[in-house]
Structures are given as structure tokens and as C-alpha cells.
Amino acid sequence: MFAYLQLLFLVDWLLIAVACFGAWRWGARQERHAAALVLAIFVGFILASLIRDKEFIRGVYLTLDGLLALGLLLLSLRYATRWLGVTVLLQGVQFSLHAYYLVAARRYDNFYILVNNLVSLGVLICLLTGVALAWRARRRAAK
Template sequence: MFAYQQLLFWINWLLLAAACLGAWRWGGRAERSGAALVLATFVAVVLARLLHGKELVQGVYLALDGLLALGLLMLALRHATRWLGVAVLLQAVQFSLHAYYLVEAKRYDAFYILVNNLVSLGVLVCLLAGVVMARRRSAPSAK
């Protein structure tokens, strides 16, 4: 694994922990639901790596990203926040990436790993932005 790939991997996991803890502590209903979806998807991806068969794993990744995109879309329709809109668009990129590699029967390469990690990082940054905005909304204004 290249150094930047390893760095992105650890940044993703640290942001996941920060985003989920922040969402549960300071976020609203949308942020908590988004954190639960993202956390469940990350856990499912880790479990999917235990499966055997390249095509099966690629199909599971595609399904998981589709489910996460659908879940975020449902939250965006219900809560209409900016961070959810951006997260849905990023998940669309992620879903398209998985679909392309599955349809073309391509092996995961450095480009795939980079885009996959950057999109995951972007979704987590969106979730953190949502937590910050929810915190600012709920904080009493100083007058």
C-alpha cells in the first residue's frame, strides 16, 4: 500500500470516529441518523472484505454504496440540509465508481483506491460539517 493510501485510510477511520461521536453528542436528528448510516456501512464494508470471490465482493460493495446513497437521499428529502445534499452527490460518485469497475471487470487499482478513499473522506467531512452547523444552531446566542 502506498503511503498516501495508508494515510487516507487512517484519516478516514479517525474522521469516522470523530463524526459519529460528534453527531451523537452535538448533532440533531439528521446528523445522528446520518452517522448511524455511515457507521453501519463502514462496518459492513469491513465485513465484506472477509468474503471470498472478487465479483461477489465487488457486488457487495456496489450494493452497500447504493444502500448508503439511498439512505442519505431519504434523509436529505426529510431534513433538507446542505451537508446531506453534498453527501448524496458524493455517494453517487462512489456508486458510479463501483459500478464501472464491476461492469468492466477491472481489478481495483491505485486510482480506484484514491477515489474511493477521497469520496469516503468527503462524506465524513460533510457529516462533520452537519454536526458543526447543528451545534451552532442549538447554541444559545450571546447578546
């Protein structure tokens, strides 16, 4: 089980690295801002995982997801792109998931892990979609 978690952690870092590198290399301003926000929040999650108090960490996770949702909402209002709108909706699901588990005092189970990982993957896919759209728009403008 521990090897599986290490592999999952490595895949998370790899996906985030690819998405952030792509955003910085080929993306427009909104992709760069979103990538910086996603990377900062992911580092926040890594640092939060070092906290020993398991009840306190749940509140920290909720706060970090709320900050990511708020940051993506502000970016979405500023740049008004569809992919940012989808990321805001996905982060709303993520925030609701954390809030439900915190308020209901439920332990994190397989459903939580599945939804949490799928939403995170969805946010990264949206970011990569934004990068592809910005790259395509730049190529069309150059012709």
C-alpha cells in the same frame, strides 16, 4: 505496503469515530441518523472484506454503496439540508465508480483507490459540517 494499508485503515476508523461521536454529542437528529447510517455501512464494508471470492465482493461493495446512497437520499428528502445534498451527490459518484469498475471488469487501481478515499473523506467532512452547523444553531438559539 501492508503497514501503509494498516495506517490507512486506522485513520479511516479514527475519522469515522470522530464524526460519529461528534454527531451523537453535538449534532441534531439528521446528523445522528446520518452517522448511524455511515457507521453501519462501514461495518458492512469491514464484514464484506472477509469474503474470499473477489468477484462476489465487488457486487457486495456496489450494494453497500447503493444502500448508503439511498439512505442518505431519504435523509436528504426528509431534512432538506445542504450538507446532506452534497453527501448524496458524493455517494452518487462513489456508486458510479463501483458500477463502472464492476461492469467494465476492471481491477481496482490507484485511480479507484484515490477516488474512493476522497469521496469517503468528503462524506465525513459533510457530516462534520452538519454537526458544526447544528451546534452553532443550538448556541444561537440559547442566547
